[in-house]
Amino acid sequence: MNLLNKHSLKAAYAGVLAISVFGGGLLTAGDANAALVSGVANMTIDNSAFTSAVGGSEGWYIANFWDETYNATPIDLDTTGGVALSQTETFSVSLPVNANGTTISYGARKQEATTMDASNTAAGQIGLSGAFRMEPAGGGSYLNPGDFYLKKAGGTWNIFTYSAGFSSPAQDPALFRLVNATESVNGNGELSLSGDLYLSTLGYSWNLLFNGSTSVKVGTFNLAPAAVPLPAAVWLFGSGLVGLLGASRGKSGLSA
Numbered sequence: 485m486n487l488l489n490k491h492s493l494k495a496a497y498a499g500v501l502a503i504s505v506f507g508g509g510l511l512t513a514g515d516a517n518a519a520l521v522s523g524v525a526n527m528t529i530d531n532s533a534f535t536s537a538v539g540g541s542e543g544w545y546i547a548n549f550w551d552e553t554y555n556a557t558p559i560d561l562d563t564t565g566g567v568a569l570s571q572t573e574t575f576s577v578s579l580p581v582n583a584n585g586t587t588i589s590y591g592a593r594k595q596e597a598t599t600m601d602a603s604n605t606a607a608g609q610i611g612l613s614g615a616f617r618m619e620p621a622g623g624g625s626y627l628n629p630g631d632f633y634l635k636k637a638g639g640t641w642n643i644f645t646y647s648a649g650f651s652s653p654a655q656d657p658a659l660f661r662l663v664n665a666t667e668s669v670n671g672n673g674e675l676s677l678s679g680d681l682y683l684s685t686l687g688y689s690w691n692l693l694f695n696g697s698t699s700v701k702v703g704t705f706n707l708a709p710a711a712v713p714l715p716a717a718v719w720l721f722g723s724g725l726v727g728l729l730g731a732s733r734g735k736s737g738l739s740a
Contacts, residue, residue, distance in 0.1 A: 490631040491574070492621045493583070496575075500681075501562060502696070503617040519601055520598050520599070520601060520602075520647075520672065521581060521598055521600045521601070521610050521674075521675045521707075522583070522587070522601065522608030522695075522709060523581050523600075523674065523675070523676075523707055523708050523709040524578055524579070524580050524581065524626045524707070524708045524709055524710060525550060525578070525579040525580075525581065525610075525612050525634070525705065525706065525709060526576055526577070526578050526579070526705070526707075526708075527576065527577050527579065527681065527703060527704070527705050528574065528576040528703050528704045529546060529574070529575060529576075529577075529681065529702055529703035530574045530702060530703055531545045531546055531569060531570065531571055531572060531573050531574065531575070532571070532572050532574075533700055533701060533702045533703070534546060534702045534703075535571065536685050536697070536700055537573070537682070537697050537698075537700035537702050538683075538694045538696040539694060539696040540667030540694060541619035542621065542622070543571065543621030543622075544618055544619070544620050544621075544627075544694070545569075545571045545618065545619065545621070545731055546569055546575075546616050546617075546618055547568065547569055547617050547618060547619040547626075548563075548566045548567065548568055548569060548616065548617040549566055549567045549569065549575075549577050549614065549615070549616055549617075549709050550563075550565065550566035550567075550614065550615045550617075550630070551566070551567075551577070551578070551613065551614055552579075552580055552613035552614060553660045554566060555588040555590065555593060555595050555613055555631075556593055556595075557593065558592040558593060559592075559615050559617055559626075559628040559630060560595075560626065560628070561625075561626050563617070564606050574703075577614060577692070578614075579612040579613055579614045579632060580612070580613050581598055581610055581611065581612060581707070581710075582595055582596060582597065582598050582611035582612065582613055583598065584597055584611065585598065585599060588610070591648075592648045593615070593630070593631055593646070594646045595611065595613065595631065595647075596609065596612070596631055596632065596646065597609065597611050597633075598610050598611045598635040600635070600675075600718065601682050602669050602673055602674060602675035603673065605636060605667060605675065606636055608635065609633045609634065609635040609644075610624040610631075610633060610634040610635065610707070611617070611633045612632040612633060612634060612643075613631075613632075614630060614631075614632060615628065615629070615630025615631060616623045616628070616629050616630055625692070627647070627650075627690070628647055628649075629645035629647055629657075629659050629690055630645055630646065630647070631645060631646040632644065632645055632659075633636070633645075633656075635705075637686055638660070640661055640665075641661065641662035641665050641677070641679065642655065642658040642660070642661045642684050643658065643659050643661070643662075643681075643684075643705075644656045644658050644659070645657060645658075645659050645690070648652065650690070652688070655688055657688055657689050657690050657692070658684035658688070658689040658690070659683075659684060659689065659690050660682065660683065660684055660702070660705075661681075661682055661683070661684045661685060661686075661698075662677075662680065662681065662705055663679060663680045663681075663682050663684070663701070664680050665677065665678070665679035666678055666679065670709065672709070674709035675703075675707065675709070676707060676708055676709065677706070678704070678705060678706045678707070679704070679705050680701050680703075680704055680705075681701065681702050681703040681704060681705050682698055682699070682700065682701055682702065683696055683697070683698045683700070685698045689727055695736055734740060
């Protein structure tokens, strides 16, 4: 019986010691720190409000969304896949923060870089994957704002886009701005950001095409850090502790 206890203790100690070999120790608050912003952004848009904000008689709305798996796919009227959206639908889309530090060009599309440090949101940008196709109610034409990136312009957060047919060599047009924006940085140095979506008021924006209302709320925006999975060594540490407790109880039972 004592031999069994020794074997149990050895296995438990091995589980604990394996942390230093495979995991480099327990997680600390600083282990998850990253210099650049990371995570996932979510946009919720009311298409009826968007159509109202854009104005005009054509009834423009966001008709389709393509996620990060289509980052290199040109968007036109014939592009398939993605998610079809109705004219009156309120929808939510997820836009992962791009991990690339320099912009990747795919010709008609780009994967915008993330260069912003969470500790200094006045500089740099946050690249976001995804693309929209906007269409008038009657169809037949389209606009393709996509390949988003987020940065401050004049102290206000704006969501910029790339479009091969609209972006100039000097700048990209802004689509939305954040109103009532709140931002915070957690103990791991990760940025959280939220606000209400309105058409951008910048001089070079998609609203140049519409001359719509910039005072109509069209949706909400939320950027949150990605969940950090526990490394295998932590699970091994837990199993080691369980083994130690089991061995200790077994020894106590034998002593009794």
